[in-house]
Amino acid sequence: MTPVLQVEDLRKHFPAQGGRIVHAVNGVSFSINPGETLGVVGESGSGKSTIGRAVIRLLKPTAGRVRFQGQDITHLPESACRRLRAEMQMVFQDPWSALNPRIRIGALIAEPLLLHTKLSRAERRDAAEDLAQRVRLTPELLTRFPAELSGGQLQRVCIARAIATRPKLIVLDEPTSSLDLSVRAGILDLLATLKAETGAAMMFISHDLGTVKLISDRIMVLYLGGVVEYAPAAQVFAQPAHPYSQALMSAHLPADPEAVLRRHVLEGEIPSPIALPPGCHFASRCPVAAPACSTMAPELRAVRGEATHQAACLRIAEGANLIPEVTHG
Template identity: 45%
Template sequence: MNGPLLKVQNLTKHYPLGSGLFKKTIPVIRAVEDVSFTVETGETFCIVGESGCGKSTIARLLMRLVEPTGGRVLIDGTDIAGLKKDALRAWRRRMQMVFQDPYSSLNPRLTAGQIITEPVENFECLGRRRHQALAADLLRKVGMSPEMMHRLPSELSGGQRQRLGIARALSLNPSLIIADEAVSALDVSVQAQILNLLLDLQQQMGIAFVFISHDLGVVEHIGHRVAVMYLGRIVELAPCEALFAKPIHPYTEALIAAAPVPDPTRLRLEAPVEGEVPSPVYPPSGCAFHPRCPLAVERCRIEVPPLVPMADGRVVACHVRAPATEISGNPALAGDRSILLAQ
């Protein structure tokens, strides 16, 4: 089909804190607030940000593991956010997930072969011969010996378990894989193996990835486009090379400046930003980053900045670096944010 493989429009997720009596207003955790982006076939779209910014919540919303408060999630033009249980089941084959923890995400009572073939058996019956052939093929694809299909997860290393999780995700031939901190629990050498494996599989099978991480070094290596999130909102979205070469939003600058570098002679003289991330229950008015931003002006304290397109194809939400008047000359962009987010 024409158009992006995945299109997210105004995705929102609020978690109410308790229940109100007599229609009393109760506070909510604003985990994700008005997030929009697109993912093309064969693209790696990365989402980065501090802990608690809403990255993992987006992953669960895309998979419908939690229900959205508002917004749309379209796969090939079909809004899966509004599908009922039976209709959603058919779309489960198109999207799979690789979880952060390679230990708790695998059933300890199943063998590696059973873990790989279990998703397929949810849709069709596999005979013993097909079961073993499928498990052996996918184990080879992720760089493991077919003989390991008879082992339990407890008999595998952390890297082997994560490879097994990837093999399970591949078993249904999905178009889209959501990878939520898929290498954060692994040693650096094993991380490199898994990342190279994902890149090879993407080239061979044309899979699109939504790759969620707090490790900017990993994102720079694997990503095509990057969305930077702060307190539930996207503040900058840009091609990977452009983002790391010249970040625009002050928070993106601080995030990149805080990333460790493999050079002990380079010392950071001062903290990029000060203060703590505000509460998602009672976020600041205006731009959520303004209490920590060295460039904040009065407008930042009052008005939420819209995402504005820049000359190099990125979009930025900042009153100082990307004033909203820049879109006034383009009615199409001013009227439909999904257009500028797809650029």
Template identity: 45%
Template sequence: MTEMQNAEPLLEVRNLKRHFPVDDGFFVQSQKSVKAVDGVDLSIAPGEALGLVGESGCGKSTLGRNIVRLDKPTAGEICFEGVDIAPMGDRELKPYRRQIQIIFQNPFSSLNPRLTVGNMLMEPLMLHGEGNRAERRQKVLELLELVGLGADHFDRYPHEFSGGQRQRLGIARALALRPKLVVCDEPVSALDVSIQSQIINLLRDLQEEFQLSYLFISHDLSVVEHMCDRVAVMYLGRIVEIASAKALYEKTFHPYTRALLSALPVPDPTVETEEIILEGSVPSPVNPPPGCHFSTRCPFATPACSESTPELREFEPGHFVRCSRLEEIL
């Protein structure tokens, strides 16, 4: 873990923002916007798995899509191997497309139903000019073996597969060009529990074999603990806490992270746990609270919390927290 922290980052995101304009009508020009991602800073080292957790609607998937550049950020930098890809157009992005890939959440809608498995997996190879048809076919057969599917699946269509098999195909497609970074956008949330463990183990094996870096987006904190080296907690478009997985699960500082972890089920019925119930609902990203976004639900909030925006600061070595009252709370 120490070697990863000291290594030059593969990906570095600086003050990234993605605001979506709100349409008030055909003849009305709205000044409002949905602040889905509102000033995110994070980095991923080569070979590292960074978990990204938070409630639904906090901006996790939007951040992932911006990093892959399926969506263009409103502001900020996305530095991949020292090069800012945020302002690039499609032509400039092409060499980086093969280095950054994504595994989508829903294996039933992320595959083209009109293409056979072979054609679907050969398509990215063809677009990037890899070999002739025979060589591409051989690479696809190797990919299928790699993700636990045989050569007999080459001419089948996506509807002929189960959910777990479809997600294996999604993983094979993401690995077709041998990327360095893979964004996993809740890759197991749509699968049965028994299949989830198979896909997680496959992702871990592939990471070790190809030295992949992962941005692992999930709302399941137990999966993230098993899968990731570090964990970033996101709330209403901002990172509120980031640390190594071991440090975060052993010593949680931010009140929001504490509430998330308290909701984890404990398998031992003799162990008593206290669940922290947050009052109210998540504020609208169109009109987030001033100052600390969590102040409207935080049990420790004071009027001063809504007056200034707290910085993400290093409270312990490698453990960053966004809270201006942290010392008082502790």
């Protein structure tokens, strides 16, 4: 089975003021299989949104290779990308600003069909009604303008647009982060249903660990534009191997006062992506860093011999990667 998406050593640099370079993504490799949902987590500056945009060519990668259904699309011209957009779609974080405020909901949902199919006007209208129903929107909303809908309804419109042309891959960039809790639950529910119905592969980008845990099959943890851990979802939460993953998981606050927190407080600040430190980028904040960590860049290696669970930390080999338990408050 060919993966829907294969990414090898992806790099993306942006020019910054004064001729300097922002190293947003620094050699990321992963793949997504048909029907699989990959959760991408990381804090601000981890490069997760940049990766999401680069793999569907909303951004041009600086280096590396992106294969979509086996086809190399890394350097495909924009006109060729446009045809491929029927098969790879995106849902954005802020549904209030992701829709053209002057176009009616019905036309917004039907737009991908107008662009990528030869359906007649009437057929598109019928299709828009079907799509609205699939994302649980009532048909009378189709004649409204975006400003008249709530955030949850707007995100459903965005999802309807994204599934209109039956894409093989949907990149979801923080699709629930700006929504209220009860609305968020409905959207997650819908995504889970659509995942089963359409068989589309999804790349679910989020900083909210609770949500990612719920919807992902595998999880990729990013720090400063690099993958630090890449493993099945349950394993990342149960046995995070990379010290950064451990700190990240421990900082997550489950909405349950009885849940016991294992707290690893990180010291220091995230280094600037303009002047990346040599060696492991996390070494400056890592509680278990050894001298070698700040000179030698670690590579993704299987953890405990399991090929599916990979982490990039020199200390794993010595078994010194676990942050000692701190009892707190």
